[in-house]
Amino acid sequence: MDYFIKTFNAGGAVMYPLLFASILTIALGIERLYFWTKIGRREKPMIRTVLDLYQSGSPLVIERLERDRDLPIARIFMAAIGLKDPTPEEFRLAMESEAHAEIPILRRFIDIFDAIIGLAPLLGLLGTVTGLIISFDSLKIGQSVGAGSSKVVGGIAEALISTATGVIVAVMASLCANLFRALYQRQMSQIQESTGQLELIHRRNWQQ
Template identity: 40%
Template sequence: MTTVLDFLIKGGPVMVPILGCSVLTMATALERSLFWTRLLQREGRIVNEVLDVARRDLHEAAAIAAQAQDLPIGRFLLAPLRLQRPSPETFRLAMETAGDREFVTMRKGDKLLETIVAVAPLLGLLGTVTGLIATFGNLNIGGGGTGEQASRAAAGIGEALITTAAGMVVAILALLIFRVLVSLQAQQMDYFSEAGNELELIYRQYWYEPAQLPPSSERGLPAGIGPERYSG
């Protein structure tokens, strides 16, 4: 603990905002780790259950999706299934709207990390410049003891460079976390698109335009699906 405090003191006042950036980076990483771990552990099972049941009964599929509303994928699948007799276009629009809304929650923390990546190195450079200014200001150029002054100057420059190193470390860490989150978000967009397309295809198999609606005995609707649910 003493070593850390000594390190911060040597870096000067600029180390305080750099330390704040590091705390925010780690807090964001922890929160996003919990979010993605919980999502990735359950979403595959939820999607499989909803799609399998939807082939027999969309009402039951909606009930399964409703039980998973604490996850983005559950809210995404439930959005079109909770509508009353939607057309395929409305069905798809509901999914797209829900998907856009969920992708916003998945991008939580991105702007903060981008800001830290940009600001942390600049804070480090600022600390180095102010440290060098203070070091050269304390030198007595015209006095004696040149060797001792050179040693003090070297030590001061070394301490001034601490902020640059700290700022770069924080920026690199934030950038790595940000890139991992972006990769996960891209994978989720593809997964949501695949699951949504399959659900829409299932729905289109049981939806008829009013003018083309065949007799009930010829529709071949599976058990539990009433014609009033799928008529236009």
């Protein structure tokens, strides 16, 4: 523990915003992992059940959707199925409107990850510059070899540690952003497929 504290202190002032960025990345990453795990575990069984119930005309479909109302696709289905005698066009528009409303929830925190990806290396570079300034400031003309050597070493350490930390934080944020962006794209494909199936069932029922 003492080693990490010494290393952190050796990195200079920029280590504090980098520490905040790393904690933020980890916390938001855990929240998004929980969110997408919940969707991956419960969504497909719910979709199959709802499509079967709606096709059979069962009144239990609303009850089934209410049970999974915390899932985005359930809220999208509910927006259309909850309408009273909708035309196929109204049915489709209701799902499209709700799907657009769900996009910010599905993309949540991706912009924050992107911001950290851009800022963390810059903070590391700032630490590099300040560390080199300390090092060169300690090397004065006419000074003996041993004098100021500790400041030189300290400045170099600050430059290297802050740079490495900035890169590590940026890599963490990049992994999170790419993972959750891929899950978002897959979810949008799932929404398009499932809403298309539900709309087809509704059109067939409407024609009958």
